[in-house]
Amino acid sequence: MAESVLRQEVRAGRILLRAAWRAAMGYRANFLMTIMGGVALQGTQLLFLGVLLAKFQVIDGWRFNDLAFLFALRLAAHAMYVVPFGAMIRIDQAVQQGDMDRYLIRPAGAYLQVITSYAPLMALGDLLLGCTALAIFAPQSSVDWSPVKVAFLVAAVLGGGLVEAGLQTFLAAFAFKLTSTMSMRILADDTISRFSGYPLTMFGRWGFLSLTFLFPMAFIAYLPATVLLGRTDQLPIPTWLAAASPAGGLLVFTLALMFFNRMIKHYNSPGS
Amino acid sequence: MRERLTGVRGLYRAGYRSVLAYRADLWFGIAGLVIQATLTVVVWRVLYAGHDEVAGIDRSTAVSYAVLAAAIQAVIMPWQFSSLPFRVLRGQIGVDMMRPRSLISQNLAQAVGTMVGRLPIGVAGLLTGLALGGVQPPRSAAGLGLWVISMSLGIANILIVNLLVSMTAFWTLEIGGFMIVYRFATAFLSGALIPLWFMPGWLQPILGWLPFQAQMYAPLSIWFGTRDGVLGVLALQVGWVVVLFGLLQLVWRRAVHKVVVLGG
Numbered sequence: 101m102a103e104s105v106l107r108q109e110v111r112a113g114r115i116l117l118r119a120a121w122r123a124a125m126g127y128r129a130n131f132l133m134t135i136m137g138g139v140a141l142q143g144t145q146l147l148f149l150g151v152l153l154a155k156f157q158v159i160d161g162w163r164f165n166d167l168a169f170l171f172a173l174r175l176a177a178h179a180m181y182v183v184p185f186g187a188m189i190r191i192d193q194a195v196q197q198g199d200m201d202r203y204l205i206r207p208a209g210a211y212l213q214v215i216t217s218y219a220p221l222m223a224l225g226d227l228l229l230g231c232t233a234l235a236i237f238a239p240q241s242s243v244d245w246s247p248v249k250v251a252f253l254v255a256a257v258l259g260g261g262l263v264e265a266g267l268q269t270f271l272a273a274f275a276f277k278l279t280s281t282m283s284m285r286i287l288a289d290d291t292i293s294r295f296s297g298y299p300l301t302m303f304g305r306w307g308f309l310s311l312t313f314l315f316p317m318a319f320i321a322y323l324p325a326t327v328l329l330g331r332t333d334q335l336p337i338p339t340w341l342a343a344a345s346p347a348g349g350l351l352v353f354t355l356a357l358m359f360f361n362r363m364i365k366h367y368n369s370p371g372s
Numbered sequence: 373m374r375e376r377l378t379g380v381r382g383l384y385r386a387g388y389r390s391v392l393a394y395r396a397d398l399w400f401g402i403a404g405l406v407i408q409a410t411l412t413v414v415v416w417r418v419l420y421a422g423h424d425e426v427a428g429i430d431r432s433t434a435v436s437y438a439v440l441a442a443a444i445q446a447v448i449m450p451w452q453f454s455s456l457p458f459r460v461l462r463g464q465i466g467v468d469m470m471r472p473r474s475l476i477s478q479n480l481a482q483a484v485g486t487m488v489g490r491l492p493i494g495v496a497g498l499l500t501g502l503a504l505g506g507v508q509p510p511r512s513a514a515g516l517g518l519w520v521i522s523m524s525l526g527i528a529n530i531l532i533v534n535l536l537v538s539m540t541a542f543w544t545l546e547i548g549g550f551m552i553v554y555r556f557a558t559a560f561l562s563g564a565l566i567p568l569w570f571m572p573g574w575l576q577p578i579l580g581w582l583p584f585q586a587q588m589y590a591p592l593s594i595w596f597g598t599r600d601g602v603l604g605v606l607a608l609q610v611g612w613v614v615v616l617f618g619l620l621q622l623v624w625r626r627a628v629h630k631v632v633v634l635g636g
Contacts, residue, residue: 134549140556148565155426155570156419222549283400286451290404295411302418303411 112208116216124219138225169241171297172233174321179230180261186220255346256324262349319348380481387485443497457541525609563589
């Protein structure tokens with residue numbers, strides 16, 4: 101029984117996704133420009149880092165090659181969030197305009213329908229930038245690459261994406277109670293975009309601990325990067341926790357999804 | 373004259389009310405800038421560890437610049453900088469064009485209203501910077517006066533360029549991607565993210581001749597007194613406002629013939 105429910109969800113997801121991407125590809129002219137938008141959005145941060153390091157060389161003991169790798173890891177993880185989950189950005193409209201009514205009566209999960217409601221084209225720009233940056237900067241970093249470390253890197257990228265997806269899902273769940281959650285979600289996204297690519301211990305012990313346990317941004321890129329670079333001795337937390345960081349995403353996302361599904365019960369249809 | 377002002381005052385009010393209507397958004401905007409200003413101060417202080425001066429700029433100037441730029445950016449470079457593309461898309465532009473005020477003054481008034489509504493966010497960023505000891509006052513009262521003039525010219529520049537860019541909506545409806553590229557390009561080119569001092573040597577003269585540096589870098593360099601020939605800077609800013617406004621009129625005159633109102 102449980103298996104057939106899952107199979108139905110997968111099938112529904114495939115149908116919804118195909119429709120969404122076909123709709124998005126309709127506007128060819130905007131297609132490339134939108135992807136460029138995605139590249140510009142995250143690329144400015146990379147540019148920022150590049151320009152600064154050309155002048156300052158070192159940030160908190162990290163040289164350009166390792167910082168660029170940390171940043172690339174963050175960009176790739178971000179792509180793992182925005183490509184499958186990017187449509188969540190329109191949750192407020194879905195609740196305010198009553199699209200949720202449709203999602204709740206259709207034979208597929210409401211969350212699945214929210215994240216497949218349209219194809220986030222811009223995310224392809226994130227994917228392009230993230231993969232390119234990782235392909236360029238991972239070999240140049242001081243990581244001594246081995247098959248195990250490559251596997252850890254892949255797990256870290258996926259896990260990092262799930263941390264972001266989890267945080268955003270958690271905030272999106274408030275859309276069933278508040279009129280607007282957009283600014284709250286933008287705030288989280290913006291903070292992650294700007295600061296999760298830095299060695300987070302530079303924000304001090306309490307700064308680091310709150311970015312690890314309160315707003316778990318450290319799991320996106322910094323903790324896995326310290327493991328790969330052998331810099332875990334900088335951390336005020338046990339090494340095993342950093343080593344297990346790729347699994348953090350799964351935990352954060354599962355909790356957030358449970359919370360989302362609980363909050364749906366508070367949904368009030370705007371229609372009569 | 374008074375009558376003309378009355379006409380646009382309503383739109384100005386609509387602009388700032390659109391910000392204040394969503395109180396939660398405003399509060400999150402404030403919280404966001406407080407967090408970002410704090411983290412920005414730390415980043416720049418850590419960057420400067422082991423340096424007294426970089427590119428002739430000392431630590432406290434660099435930190436102040438970063439905080440002030442972030443606070444000012446939050447006010448004058450809002451994510452939703454124009455309602456024009458949306459109004460073109462929905463056909464409301466037809467109603468706008470029938471109003472007894474030019475579309476340009478309607479849009480400018482609304483954009484100014486939005487900026488005024490966002491002022492509390494900028495003030496919160498500034499106060500955070502002050503509390504952390506990260507903001508230097510201008511060198512003198514005269515410096516402050518010159519900054520006010522220069523900042524006003526910078527804002528006029530932004531308002532005009534924003535409106536120019538949003539007029540692309542008259543030619544093509546799908547401009548979301550283009551708008552995002554524009555937003556991030558101006559943030560970078562205006563010096564809102566990094567002051568021109570730290571840009572690579574080959575890039576500085578190019579940026580110096582673009583209109584964007586007159587939006588943010590020019591007023592802030594006057595605040596910190598790092599530029600000689602303040603009058604030259606102001607003259608260049610005035611020049612850009614005049615040129616851009618001329619361009620705006622030109623584009624608008626062509627756009628009028630392009631308007632297609634969808635629906636009945």
